[in-house]
Amino acid sequence: MAEKTDILVAEEHDHHDHESSWEGGDKKPFEVSYGKLMMWYFLLSDAFTFAGFLIAYGTLRFSSPSWPVPDKVFATAPFGIHEMFPGGEAPLIFVTFMSFLLIISSGTMVRAVQEGARENKRGVVFWMLLTVLGGAGFLGCQAWEWNNLINVEHMSVTTNPFGTYTENGVYLDPETGEPTDEAVEEGETYLLHMAGASHGEGHAGEDHFEYPTTPGDYAGFQIDDEGYIHRKYLVQDGYDQGQVKTQAFGPSAFGALFFGITGFHGFHVFTGVIFLLIILINAGSGVYVARQNGYEMVEKIGLYWHFVDLVWVFVFLVFYLL
Amino acid sequence: MASHASYEDSKKAVWKGLGLLAAVTLAEVFLSLMKAAEWAEGMGWLFIIASLAIIILSIYKAYFIIYEFMHMAYEVRGLAMTVLLPMILLVWAVIAFFYEGDAWKGNRETVNERNRMEIKAEPASESPVGTLTPEGDLTNG
Numbered sequence: 001m002a003e004k005t006d007i008l009v010a011e012e013h014d015h016h017d018h019e020s021s022w023e024g025g026d027k028k029p030f031e032v033s034y035g036k037l038m039m040w041y042f043l044l045s046d047a048f049t050f051a052g053f054l055i056a057y058g059t060l061r062f063s064s065p066s067w068p069v070p071d072k073v074f075a076t077a078p079f080g081i082h083e084m085f086p087g088g089e090a091p092l093i094f095v096t097f098m099s100f101l102l103i104i105s106s107g108t109m110v111r112a113v114q115e116g117a118r119e120n121k122r123g124v125v126f127w128m129l130l131t132v133l134g135g136a137g138f139l140g141c142q143a144w145e146w147n148n149l150i151n152v153e154h155m156s157v158t159t160n161p162f163g164t165y166t167e168n169g170v171y172l173d174p175e176t177g178e179p180t181d182e183a184v185e186e187g188e189t190y191l192l193h194m195a196g197a198s199h200g201e202g203h204a205g206e207d208h209f210e211y212p213t214t215p216g217d218y219a220g221f222q223i224d225d226e227g228y229i230h231r232k233y234l235v236q237d238g239y240d241q242g243q244v245k246t247q248a249f250g251p252s253a254f255g256a257l258f259f260g261i262t263g264f265h266g267f268h269v270f271t272g273v274i275f276l277l278i279i280l281i282n283a284g285s286g287v288y289v290a291r292q293n294g295y296e297m298v299e300k301i302g303l304y305w306h307f308v309d310l311v312w313v314f315v316f317l318v319f320y321l322l
Numbered sequence: 323m324a325s326h327a328s329y330e331d332s333k334k335a336v337w338k339g340l341g342l343l344a345a346v347t348l349a350e351v352f353l354s355l356m357k358a359a360e361w362a363e364g365m366g367w368l369f370i371i372a373s374l375a376i377i378i379l380s381i382y383k384a385y386f387i388i389y390e391f392m393h394m395a396y397e398v399r400g401l402a403m404t405v406l407l408p409m410i411l412l413v414w415a416v417i418a419f420f421y422e423g424d425a426w427k428g429n430r431e432t433v434n435e436r437n438r439m440e441i442k443a444e445p446a447s448e449s450p451v452g453t454l455t456p457e458g459d460l461t462n463g
Contacts, residue, residue, distance in 0.1 A: 030401035037401070044405050051412050055419050062423030065430070071358045091358070096351050100344060107340040110391050114332055187363075239438065306392045310384055317380040321354040322373055 033293075039300050043307045046268075050311050053264065054318055057257045064251045068162035070320050072189035076152075078144050095320050098141045099312065102269075105134025106309040113302045116295025121283060124295055128280040131305065135273040142266050146259070154194050154228070157259055160250040161192035161228060169236040172244065174209045177219030177232070184233045192228040192247060222246050258319065265315050268308050275301050339390055346383055350376050 071091035082090035108130040115123025149155045169184040196213040215223045222230040230247040357372035389395040
């Protein structure tokens with residue numbers, strides 16, 4: 001089986017040999033090898049797993065009165081690049097860069113498969129190496145993104161500090177508790193900062209008020225037991241007009257969904273990089289030259305790698321774009 | 323990319339495909355930022371059109387990756403159908419689950435509405451400034 005190419009088998013297929021299908025033989029359903037066919041069906045099942053996760057995300061989002069606006073949640077970039085943007089926020093810039101890394105590595109993967117079809121060992125190794133670099137770069141970016149969310153913005157699987165206002169109003173002054181002219185806007189997403197922790201983003205409007213670190217109820221804000229600062233605001237429209245409210249946490253499922261789904265995708269990228277490396281080393285040491293099947297192994301890992309890129313299209317869609 | 327195209331042509335096709343995917347991605351990000359821009363506030367129709375456009379562009383990207391990069395266009399029709407047809411089940415899953423999610427939201431609003439009616443029936447006890455809001459209000463979800 002190993003020494004035959006797809007083309008040879010396809011020709012045999014036309015000869016109508018009457019060997020029973022049940023005995024196996026060299027017949028190939030759908031004119032592809034067993035390995036490629038099963039890779040397709042594995043990817044089909046994996047697509048359903050991801051679809052289940054993403055549909056759960058959509059369902060919970062639909063069921064929530066508010067949801068964090070992605071442009072606010074994902075507005076930071078490494079090396080303080082976001083500081084160079086107006087307002088100190090670079091919405092979606094970093095994650096777009098991450099998407100480009102995956103897309104480009106998909107392109108280099110196609111090139112590796114093409115070189116494999118020509119039995120060009122050096123070409124396969126070169127393009128697979130670039131693909132591995134793209135995948136590793138993506139993982140590095142994701143590590144930065146997670147670290148920033150966990151350690152700088154204090155999001156966790158159970159706590160979502162990204163809340164969203166459902167009413168219009170004005171903030172109370174943290175010190176005096178008097179209404180200010182700093183506006184609270186319906187649909188705007190805010191981040192609950194940690195008292196005493198230095199947070200990366202500076203708000204121009206705040207006059208560097210030093211929040212205490214002891215939990216309690218203060219004139220213009222509350223500090224909860226975990227240390228999150230909840231500012232108070234005066235509601236100026238809707239049913240609760242005239243009431244003073246305290247900034248709430250965002251939908252609690254957000255953190256679990258984000259870390260769960262991007263983590264599961266990142267795990268796929270990670271295993272993809274490992275398998276790419278294994279097949280890269282095999283290709284480099286001439287294992288596939290002997291098989292003379294047009295580097296079919298490279299084609300199979302290529303299918304998996306494109307699938308990882310394909311899933312990212314949808315993760316990118318639901319978490320960042322919509 | 324096609325196995326029947328010449329090597330030089332298929333090499334060019336890869337870079338063209340990459341350019342296409344990059345351009346579509348940039349268009350998506352542009353639309354996404356536009357719908358969240360300040361001047362677009364209160365323009366519900368723009369939000370819906372931009373969101374729909376982004377979804378359609380994403381599906382186009384998926385189609386391109388499957389058919390060109392993963393070579394589905396050059397496989398036997400039966401293989402393509404056995405992989406792609408089961409995906410139709412997901413269309414129903416999306417409709418059913420999103421409808422259910424929306425119903426939860428509706429139920430929650432109904433409960434809030436009833437609570438307000440009960441509070442109205444009793445003489446309103448004005449809550450002084452700075453009181454802790456009820457626990458239910460501390461989470462939006």
